[in-house]
């Protein structure tokens with residue numbers, strides 16, 4: 714004898730907390746925050762002639778960022794050069810990596826104004 718009601722419990726509705734989690738992971742509407750210091754990361758225009766995809770990335774330009782502060786000592790110890798790197802987030806892949814800088818002011822001229830500034 715076949716029990717037709719056996720599969721009726723197989724289709725469970727998605728767990729609401731899982732849905733909320735996936736939405737929060739994809740939400741680029743709010744400020745992107747540095748994973749190291751939680752400072753909102755401005756958009757930073759990609760230089761030409763790089764293999765980075767997309768037109769911009771998010772970069773933490775906080776001088777208090779522990780990633781940036783550690784970078785000075787790390788570069789000095791490993792390469793004997795006075796430079797550091799800032800935390801870079803590629804929005805096309807969601808991956809973070811180092812963006813080499815040679816001073817506190819380096820590369821800040823490539824920061825893209827936030828979209829709110831264009832809303833007149």
Ligand SMILES: [Zn+2]
Nearest residue numbers: 747750773778
């Ligand atoms: Zn940071």
